Amino acid sequence: xxxxxxxxxxxxxxxxxxxxxxxxxxxxxxxxxxxxxxxxxxxxxxxxxxxxxxxxxxxxxxxxxxxxxxxxxxxxxxxxxxxxxxxxxxxxxxxxxxxxxxxxxxxxxxxxxxxxxxxxxxxxxxxxxxxxxxxxxxxxxxxxxxxxxxxxxxxxxxxxxxxxxxxxxxxxxxxxxxxxxxxxxxxxxxxxxxxxxxxxxxxxxxxxxxxxxxxxxxxxxxxxxxxxxxxxxxxxxxxxxxxxxxxxxxxxxxxxxxxxxxxxxxxxxxxxxxxxxxxxxxxxxxxxxxxxxxxxxxxxxxxxxxxxxxxxxxxxxxxxxxxxxxxxxxxxxxxxxxxxxxxxxxxxxxxxxxxxxxxxxxxxxxxxxxxxxxxxxxxxxxxxxxxxxxxxxxxxxxxxxxxxxxxxxxxxxxxxxxxxxxxxxxxxxxxxxxxxxxxxxxxxxxxxxxxxxxxxxxxxxxxxxxxxxxxxxxxxxxxxxxxxxxxxxxxxxxxxxxxxxxxxxxxxxxxxxxxxxxxxxxxxxxxxxxxxxxxxxxxxxxxxxxxxxxxxxxxxxxxxxxxxxxxxxxxxxxxxxxxxxxxxxxxxxxxxxxxxxxx
DNA sequence: TATGAGGGCGCC
DNA sequence: AAACGGCGCCCTCATA
Numbered sequence: 001x002x003x004x005x006x007x008x009x010x011x012x013x014x015x016x017x018x019x020x021x022x023x024x025x026x027x028x029x030x031x032x033x034x035x036x037x038x039x040x041x042x043x044x045x046x047x048x049x050x051x052x053x054x055x056x057x058x059x060x061x062x063x064x065x066x067x068x069x070x071x072x073x074x075x076x077x078x079x080x081x082x083x084x085x086x087x088x089x090x091x092x093x094x095x096x097x098x099x100x101x102x103x104x105x106x107x108x109x110x111x112x113x114x115x116x117x118x119x120x121x122x123x124x125x126x127x128x129x130x131x132x133x134x135x136x137x138x139x140x141x142x143x144x145x146x147x148x149x150x151x152x153x154x155x156x157x158x159x160x161x162x163x164x165x166x167x168x169x170x171x172x173x174x175x176x177x178x179x180x181x182x183x184x185x186x187x188x189x190x191x192x193x194x195x196x197x198x199x200x201x202x203x204x205x206x207x208x209x210x211x212x213x214x215x216x217x218x219x220x221x222x223x224x225x226x227x228x229x230x231x232x233x234x235x236x237x238x239x240x241x242x243x244x245x246x247x248x249x250x251x252x253x254x255x256x257x258x259x260x261x262x263x264x265x266x267x268x269x270x271x272x273x274x275x276x277x278x279x280x281x282x283x284x285x286x287x288x289x290x291x292x293x294x295x296x297x298x299x300x301x302x303x304x305x306x307x308x309x310x311x312x313x314x315x316x317x318x319x320x321x322x323x324x325x326x327x328x329x330x331x332x333x334x335x336x337x338x339x340x341x342x343x344x345x346x347x348x349x350x351x352x353x354x355x356x357x358x359x360x361x362x363x364x365x366x367x368x369x370x371x372x373x374x375x376x377x378x379x380x381x382x383x384x385x386x387x388x389x390x391x392x393x394x395x396x397x398x399x400x401x402x403x404x405x406x407x408x409x410x411x412x413x414x415x416x417x418x419x420x421x422x423x424x425x426x427x428x429x430x431x432x433x434x435x436x437x438x439x440x441x442x443x444x445x446x447x448x449x450x451x452x453x454x455x456x457x458x459x460x461x462x463x464x465x466x467x468x469x470x471x472x473x474x475x476x477x478x479x480x481x482x483x484x485x486x487x488x489x490x491x492x493x494x495x496x497x498x499x500x501x502x503x504x505x506x507x508x509x510x511x512x513x514x515x516x517x518x519x520x521x522x523x524x525x526x527x528x529x530x531x532x533x534x535x536x537x538x539x540x541x542x543x544x545x546x547x548x549x550x551x552x553x554x555x556x557x558x559x560x561x562x563x564x565x566x567x568x569x570x571x572x573x574x575x576x577x578x579x580x581x582x583x584x585x586x587x588x589x590x591x592x593x594x595x596x597x598x599x
Numbered sequence: 600t601a602t603g604a605g606g607g608c609g610c611c
Numbered sequence: 612a613a614a615c616g617g618c619g620c621c622c623t624c625a626t627a
Binding site for chain 1: 612613614615616617618619620621622623624
Binding site: 605606608 | 616619626
């Protein structure tokens with residue numbers, strides 16, 4: 001029996017699902033969720049699955065969920081999601097990613113709190129007791145992550161699980177062997193290992209915070225917030241919790257009866273109140289703009305302004321964590337608090353950066369790689385046209401706009417440049433037509449035309465991206481310029497959704513991963529420079545934000561040291577290896593993180 | 600009272 | 612229809 005027979009027999013996918021749900025209990029003890037996911041993904045355990053459906057024999061379980069022909073025509077993604085969510089796959093997104101990545105299941109499902117404690121042990125190397133070498137655990141944790149980056153921030157338990165031994169010395173041997181086998185020794189020796197003490201130093205030094213500044217912001221923003229709250233309640237005709245998407249949706253969509261076109265729904269079927277949705281009805285009711293303002297202030301206050309002051313040490317310095325093995329791509333992550341998402345785009349948000357300051361007599365020096373991901377994509381792909389653009393020192397978004405829209409560079413206006421920028425980033429994230437049209441607010445045809453034109457003009461890049469998919473499916477992993485790997489399981493999936501997701505991740509991994517390699521290497525080389533020049537007391541790394549490094553520097557030497565650091569960042573890779581593209585870094589200096597002037 | 604999922608949003 | 616990569620954190624709300 002095929003899937004379509006099955007659907008015919010039961011009438012609809014819902015009916016099949018009902019039946020499935022009725023018989024669900026008996027499988028619950030045996031880990032039903034994992035099995036169904038496994039079935040949908042791999043088509044394994046067919047027999048058990050048929051058992052779930054009573055006597056029905058299923059030849060192709062995958063087809064049950066996703067019929068062969070035209071996935072898009074026959075199946076409502078929403079339905080699948082809701083079926084899955086009924087089956088308690090609540091954390092579907094995360095789990096799908098785990099499946100695609102082949103992330104090993106945790107053996108004993110520890111409560112999150114315990115997990116978090118364990119993670120802290122890895123970070124705080126003093127916590128293991130006398131018989132365990134904390135520094136060694138940290139090293140092995142990072143090595144394990146290099147071997148399989150799908151396990152981020154590996155714990156001691158992860159290390160023992162992977163190596164199947166109970167001794168750090170034994171584990172080290174096994175892990176080093178794996179490292180060699182996968183040609184990761186260089187990344188370890190040249191980048192990750194020397195980075196360990198640098199990050200420890202950065203965490204220990206922390207960043208100076210002006211809490212008075214935050215206090216002022218808190219006061220003024222809270223005042224604005226309560227005015228907005230009253231205004232919104234007034235327009236809504238009653239009090240409600242604006243922070244609750246559920247209640248807000250009730251007000252907007254039911255009470256006020258607002259019904260925008262193409263109204264999107266959330267995973268659980270409720271009407272979405274996210275910004276891009278509300279934007280569509282901005283002109284339909286005066287309440288909408290107030291909701292935007294309210295949300296912005298609420299976010300800034302609750303995430304940053306009213307939180308950071310409570311985390312400072314006695315010198316008003318903030319010591320966030322920077323997790324060296326925190327991402328699957330090679331980037332750092334930051335937490336407690338996350339200093340890699342301090343607001344920057346809106347003026348109200350940027351004001352928070354005014355409170356990131358230095359000790360007296362110092363300045364902040366910020367170095368950020370300019371359009372680093374596009375430059376990386378250009379040289380990884382060896383795309384002639386993109387390379388030319390960068391070699392000529394042109395503005396890449398303008399140049400791309402000129403190519404894609406077929407006008408001269410002088411004719412490229414702001415709007416065209418903005419679109420080109422969206423496309424440039426979208427390409428590196430594996431964006432499809434649909435989301436492009438959503439982003440540009442264009443028609444499908446138009447979006448398709450842009451994409452075609454893009455890949456037509458930048459065919460080196462097109463070919464490269466195609467090749468990444470093929471190679472990743474063949475090898476099972478992607479590789480960065482410095483040979484950092486990321487493994488995938490989902491590239492061979494028959495389910496279009498799973499496969500497409502895996503492909504997007506695979507396209508992005510080498511680009512984002514090479515960016516991570518570069519900035520990490522920069523941190524290492526700059527630190528060597530600081531030590532060689534005996535500048536340890538005058539030049540201190542305080543923040544890393546993926547393509548940006550912020551140092552607290554003695555103001556007397558700031559302008560002198562800046563070009564040297566910039567130079568180190570720009571000459572990490574021989575220019576011939578980047579096909580003539582400079583990894584350009586911009587430098588700026590200031591009293592605080594908001595008002596920085598370019599050097 | 601604590602937990603975890605969901606919705607939402609800050610950054611690169 | 613939200614599927615555009617990588618993160619961490621906040622609030623609400625149902626459930627334990």
